[in-house]
Amino acid sequence: MTRKIIIDCDPGIDDAVALTAALFDPRLEVLAITATAGTVTAPQATANVGAIVSALDPPRYPRIGKATPPEDAAVSDDRFLNGVGGLGDFQISQTERQHVPTSEKVIAELLRQYPGEITLVCLGPLTNLARLCQRDANVIELIDKVVVSGGAVRVSGNATSVAEFNLHFDPLAASDVFSSPTTKSLVPLDVTQKISFGVELLEQLPAKTTRAGNLLHQLLPYAFRASHQRLGRELLPLIDATTIAAVVEPELFQWTEMAGKVETQGTLTCGMSVFDRRLRPEWNVNMEVTLKADFDAVKGLVRRSLQYAGQQS
Numbered sequence: 231m232t233r234k235i236i237i238d239c240d241p242g243i244d245d246a247v248a249l250t251a252a253l254f255d256p257r258l259e260v261l262a263i264t265a266t267a268g269t270v271t272a273p274q275a276t277a278n279v280g281a282i283v284s285a286l287d288p289p290r291y292p293r294i295g296k297a298t299p300p301e302d303a304a305v306s307d308d309r310f311l312n313g314v315g316g317l318g319d320f321q322i323s324q325t326e327r328q329h330v331p332t333s334e335k336v337i338a339e340l341l342r343q344y345p346g347e348i349t350l351v352c353l354g355p356l357t358n359l360a361r362l363c364q365r366d367a368n369v370i371e372l373i374d375k376v377v378v379s380g381g382a383v384r385v386s387g388n389a390t391s392v393a394e395f396n397l398h399f400d401p402l403a404a405s406d407v408f409s410s411p412t413t414k415s416l417v418p419l420d421v422t423q424k425i426s427f428g429v430e431l432l433e434q435l436p437a438k439t440t441r442a443g444n445l446l447h448q449l450l451p452y453a454f455r456a457s458h459q460r461l462g463r464e465l466l467p468l469i470d471a472t473t474i475a476a477v478v479e480p481e482l483f484q485w486t487e488m489a490g491k492v493e494t495q496g497t498l499t500c501g502m503s504v505f506d507r508r509l510r511p512e513w514n515v516n517m518e519v520t521l522k523a524d525f526d527a528v529k530g531l532v533r534r535s536l537q538y539a540g541q542q543s
């Protein structure tokens with residue numbers, strides 16, 4: 231049995247690595263890749279999705295959704311670590327794809343086509359899902375499960391001292407999704423930051439003669455350089471690839487039922503994920519959160535997924 235998924239993302243380097251793993255995984259049927267603004271602008275995110283899919287030429291082409299900017303666009307992006315176009319040294323054409331429907335339209339159409347069968351995997355800001363919640367509440371009930379890469383429970387943020395990037399970019403959308411009646415699994419920085427790789431990963435990638443290897447060898451050396459030069463960090467976390475691993479093999483992660491909300495007002499805390507961890511909690515449980523994992527097993531899974539992608543391309 232394959233799991234039907236839609237991947238909603240803001241393709242920087244990490245997202246591209248995750249897409250490489252997912253598009254060739256026989257356990258996943260990627261029905262669509264829907265773009266959202268975040269790491270890069272909405273037009274760039276759409277262009278990046280198309281470029282990644284074209285470069286990989288997977289056995290089954292997913293539908294593509296066009297990103298539209300959030301109404302309250304953030305003043306920052308994450309090109310600091312991903313390069314001007316978001317994909318490091320990988321250069322893409324800026325030619326706009328014709329007749330691409332909006333991301334939320336693609337998601338809604340597929341949910342109606344496969345009611346109760348689709349896992350929506352959110353690797354970027356939650357703008358598209360929040361729009362669905364507001365504009366078509368009935369379709370939200372057709373989602374089997376939402377898996378979100380984002381938030382921080384017991385660790386510091388990576389956008390501010392307390393906020394993780396995806397939630398901080400569009401906190402109103404994140405708040406709407408957290409309070410929505412969907413079945414949610416959250417994969418926060420507490421786990422994803424620990425699934426990190428040294429430069430030896432470059433030697434374990436598929437050969438450059440494969441489509442997957444050619445793409446990865448243009449993406450990951452840039453990511454390692456940027457991480458070292460700008461953060462002084464030698465290890466590179468693959469946050470979104472870890473989230474795909476949590477979809478494929480959730481048993482490698484320990485899940486805890488929790489009650490979470492997103493701060494939308496605070497000057498210093500906007501975008502912070504807040505959890506009711508009191509001895510007598512008053513908030514209702516609304517998601518499962520992974521706080522622990524078999525880190526070695528997850529790292530091995532990510533490596534194998536990328537190597538397998540090379541064998542298929």
